[in-house]
C-alpha cells in the first residue's frame with residue numbers, strides 16, 4: 001500500500017521503513033490474526049498515525065515500554081519516528097512475541113528496540129514512559145503499570161471516546177495510588193483527526 005501524503009509528511013525520511021511495516025501488518029499481521037481482516041484498509045489512519053501521536057508527547061532520549069504491544073502498536077511507529085528512544089515491546093502471547101521479534105529485525109530496529117515476553121504486572125523494571133493502546137480499561141492498566149514508571153515518569157494511554165469515562169471510573173484507584181490523570185487531544189499532523197491520550201503521573 002502506497003503511503004498517503006500525510007504519512008510521508010509525518011514520517012519524513014523514515015516513510016519507507018514505516019511503509020514496510022504497514023505492508024507486513026496488511027499481510028502477515030492479518031494472516032496471523034494480530035489484526036482483524038477489515039483493518040487492511042485503515043492501517044495508516046487508524047493504527048500507524050494514531051500511534052504516531054505519542055511522538056509529540058514523549059520527552060527526548062528516554063526509555064519507553066509499550067505494554068501489550070500486540071502487532072507493535074504503538075511502539076513500532078514510535079520507534080521509527082523517534083530514534084532517540086530506547087523502547088521495549090512487552091507482549092505475553094508467544095505468537096505475538098515471535099511476530100514482534102521478526103518485525104523488529106526486518107525493519108532494522110533491533111539496536112534500540114527489544115522485545116520482552118511477559119505481563120506488565122510481572123515485569124520488574126523501571127522506564128521513563130509507559131505507553132499502551134487497547135490493552136485494558138484505565139483502572140486496570142494503572143494497577144498493572146504503576147510500578148513501571150518512576151516519580152518523574154508517566155503512563156501515556158491511547159484511548160478513544162471513552163477516555164473521560166475511564167478516568168472517572170479510575171478515580172478512586174488513582175487517588176489510592178497517589179496518581180493524577182489528565183486527558184489530552186493530539187494529532188500527528190495538522191488536519192488529522194485528534195487522538196485522545198490519557199497521561200497518568202505522580203502529579
Ligand SMILES: C[S@@+](CC[C@H](N)C(=O)[O-])C[C@H]1O[C@@H](n2cnc3c(N)ncnc32)[C@H](O)[C@@H]1O
Pocket residue numbers: 067068069070071072073074090091092093096118119120121132133134135144
Ligand atoms: C487488543 S490487543 C492490542 C495490541 C496493540 N497494543 C494494538 O493497539 O493493536 C491487547 C494486547 O495486550 C496484551 N496483554 C493483555 N494483558 C496484558 C498484560 N497484563 N500485560 C501485558 N500485555 C497484556 C495482549 O496479549 C494483546 O496483545
